Amino acid sequence: xxxxxxxxxxxxxxxxxxxxxxxxxxxxxxxxxxxxxxxxxxxxxxxxxxxxxxxxxxxxxxxxxxxxxxxxxxxxxxxxxxxxxxxxxxxxxxxxxxxxxxxxxxxxxxxxxxxxxxxxxxxxxxxxxxxxxxxxxxxxxxxxxxxxxxxxxxxxxxxxxxxxxxxxxxxxxxxxxxxxxxxxxxxxxxxxxxxxxxxxxxxxxxxxxxxxxxxxxxxxxxxxxxxxxxxxxxxxxxxxxxxxxxxxxxxxxxxxxxxxxxxxxxxxxxxxxxxxxxxxxxxxxxxxxxxxxxxxxxxxxxxxxxxxxxxxxxxxxxxxxxxxxxxxxxxxxxxxxxxxxxxxxxxxxxxxxxxxxxxxxxxxxxxxxxxxxxxxxxxxxxxxxxxxxxxxxxxxxxxxxxxxxxxxxxxxxxxxxxxxxxxxxxxxxxxxxxxxxxxxxxxxxxxxxxxxxxxxxxxxxxxxxxxxxxxxxxxxxxxxxxxxxxxxxxxxxxxxxxxxxxxxxxxxxxxxxxxxxxxxxx
Numbered sequence: 001x002x003x004x005x006x007x008x009x010x011x012x013x014x015x016x017x018x019x020x021x022x023x024x025x026x027x028x029x030x031x032x033x034x035x036x037x038x039x040x041x042x043x044x045x046x047x048x049x050x051x052x053x054x055x056x057x058x059x060x061x062x063x064x065x066x067x068x069x070x071x072x073x074x075x076x077x078x079x080x081x082x083x084x085x086x087x088x089x090x091x092x093x094x095x096x097x098x099x100x101x102x103x104x105x106x107x108x109x110x111x112x113x114x115x116x117x118x119x120x121x122x123x124x125x126x127x128x129x130x131x132x133x134x135x136x137x138x139x140x141x142x143x144x145x146x147x148x149x150x151x152x153x154x155x156x157x158x159x160x161x162x163x164x165x166x167x168x169x170x171x172x173x174x175x176x177x178x179x180x181x182x183x184x185x186x187x188x189x190x191x192x193x194x195x196x197x198x199x200x201x202x203x204x205x206x207x208x209x210x211x212x213x214x215x216x217x218x219x220x221x222x223x224x225x226x227x228x229x230x231x232x233x234x235x236x237x238x239x240x241x242x243x244x245x246x247x248x249x250x251x252x253x254x255x256x257x258x259x260x261x262x263x264x265x266x267x268x269x270x271x272x273x274x275x276x277x278x279x280x281x282x283x284x285x286x287x288x289x290x291x292x293x294x295x296x297x298x299x300x301x302x303x304x305x306x307x308x309x310x311x312x313x314x315x316x317x318x319x320x321x322x323x324x325x326x327x328x329x330x331x332x333x334x335x336x337x338x339x340x341x342x343x344x345x346x347x348x349x350x351x352x353x354x355x356x357x358x359x360x361x362x363x364x365x366x367x368x369x370x371x372x373x374x375x376x377x378x379x380x381x382x383x384x385x386x387x388x389x390x391x392x393x394x395x396x397x398x399x400x401x402x403x404x405x406x407x408x409x410x411x412x413x414x415x416x417x418x419x420x421x422x423x424x425x426x427x428x429x430x431x432x433x434x435x436x437x438x439x440x441x442x443x444x445x446x447x448x449x450x451x452x453x454x455x456x457x458x459x460x461x462x463x464x465x466x467x468x469x470x471x472x473x474x475x476x477x478x479x480x481x482x483x484x485x486x487x488x489x490x491x492x493x494x495x496x497x498x499x500x501x502x503x504x505x506x507x508x509x510x511x512x513x514x515x516x517x518x519x520x521x522x
Contacts, residue, residue: 018228018268019276020261021237025296026286029237030062032279033209037075038066045232046206047075050083055212080220081186084193090200099183101133104175108132111174119167132171139172140187143218146173190219197226210236215260221267228273236264243278253300289313326360330368344371385503387411389490396474402434409466413502416462427459439467469497 023029037047051059059077067075078086099107112124122128139149149172153165179185184192197203208231216224228234238261240254245262249255268275287293291311298304319325329349336342349372351357358374365372380386391408398404409421416424428434431445443460473493480486494500 016228016231017233017274017276018264019233019235019278020243020264021235021279021281022240022243022261023281024241024284025239026284027281028283028285029239029281030211031285032281033211033235033237034062034066037063037207037209040207041067041074043207048203048206048208049075049077050208050210051077051079051212053079053081056082059211080190080193080223083223084189086202087193087196087200088189090202091196097183099179099185103183104133104136104185105129107175107178108171111171111178114174119170120163122167122171132168135168136172136175137187140185140191141217141219143191143222146176190217190223194219194222194226197223197230201230203227204230206231208234210234212237214239215256216263221263224264225267225271228268229271233276243280251302322357322360323364326357326364330364330370333370334368384411384506385499388413388499389494392470392473392490392493395470400435400438402428405434405438405466412506413497413499414462414465416465420458420462423455424459424462438463439471469493 021029021032033049037049040047049059049063056077056079063075063077108129109124112119112122112128122132138144146169149165149169153162153169156162156165208227210224213220213236224234224236238257240257240261242254242258243261245258247255252258265275267273284293284296287296289312290309291307291313294305294307295314298307317325317328319328333344333347333349336347337344349361354374354376358376361372361374381390388408388411391404391411394404395401395408406421406425409416409424431437431443433443443456443463473489476489476493477486480489
């Protein structure tokens with residue numbers, strides 16, 4: 001182990017170092033990190049655990065499990081984005097407005113449609129706007145500036161490629177000019193963080209653990225470099241079998257991770273930051289059985305070793321199609337619950353093609369009465385409360401169109417049964433009820449005698465139930481133009497109509513349905 005270097009920081013000498021913690025999948029790298037944190041929590045140094053966004057909650061939970069409440073004050077979980085916000089707040093960099101994705105889309109659309117635009121390939125289609133946003137994001141993550149792109153264009157001999165680079169260069173350049181000194185692009189946050197770290201003392205003489213990352217962008221390497229200059233020790237966990245350089249990407253599954261290790265070691269060498277003795281974890285803790293341990297080591301190995309014993313924990317099922325594949329999974333889950341004492345929450349189904357399988361899983365698992373939570377992103381507009389609010393606004397915007405009104409009715413927050421909705425829909429289609437026919441006057445049509453009078457009276461009652469609260473809300477909104485006041489009045493409308501209570505009632509109904517399904521299955 002090398003002697004740690006001394007750095008002069010804000011008038012005092014500090015010792016800094018960098019350490020790698022590496023091992024194969026399941027070797028206990030995260031467990032090692034948290035066990036060491038538990039031992040070092042009272043050492044007098046503040047401890048930070050830095051994880052990707054998706055692992056921050058899990059890391060906070062682990063931290064609370066291993067430490068008591070008092071000790072948590074000495075340790076904290078951060079992400080690079082949280083760190084950027086905290087540092088920006090300290091140095092005064094939060095005054096500018098952060099530009100959202102929709103804001104970027106509008107800005108790029110204006111650039112594509114602008115009079116100065118002389119683009120050869122990029123049009124103003126939605127696909128191109130998304131493509132440009134994604135490309136600019138990648139540029140910023142990897143530190144590609146407008147000048148770098150311009151230099152690349154000048155050095156490119158391929159005329160076709162040069163025209164493509166010229167297009168993206170023009171859009172990128174105009175985008176940067178448009179937001180300069182006015183907005184903050186969230187993709188610049190980490191670049192700003194790396195530049196601002198020397199202006200704060202949050203991380204001076206601290207212990208830093210960087211865990212669960214599969215690799216780093218150029219922005220993140222710059223942050224690590226700045227942290228390594230001020231922290232007492234920076235620990236980085238990497239999933240790899242060895243610390244040496246990879247032989248080839250074709251035969252080494254850890255090749256990209258070894259490139260990350262090489263880059264970290266190179267960074268430390270450039271800044272004269274010493275490397276502590278690496279921590280090598282060779283035992284496998286995650287995979288308890290021999291056959292799973294063998295699979296982990298040989299699945300991507302070239303050459304691989306054959307497992308000589310009979311596998312007990314690995315089974316293959318050759319399915320004719322995706323339907324039979326998922327149905328076989330459902331049958332096995334039911335057997336595990338009924339015969340082996342498992343609970344549904346003990347079982348996970350993993351697939352890399354969630355968009356292909358999710359709908360089939362919902363249908364087939366429902367058939368077998370298996371409760372399932374699918375970890376997928378959902379469009380905000382599909383939320384029932386959001387649909388209800390959008391339906392109200394759509395009624396006013398489209399002057400009580402047939403579609404807008406029934407979108408509102410079918411959200412389920414009115415005391416109307418499904419059968420009554422069907423009757424109302426047929427009635428409105430028969431008499432052409434739309435626009436001001438909803439609210440201008442009571443429904444009195446000449447040929448109504450052929451219909452049950454009780455039904456007609458109920459439909460009139462439903463009309464009043466729909467129309468009266470909305471007309472009152474519209475009158476309340478008259479003369480209101482600022483977003484804050486409109487939002488308050490919309491909130492009051494929801495409370496007046498007891499939408500919060502109705503929403504809770506729906507939750508309870510679903511809980512009862514789920515409970516009945518589980519009890520019937522068991």
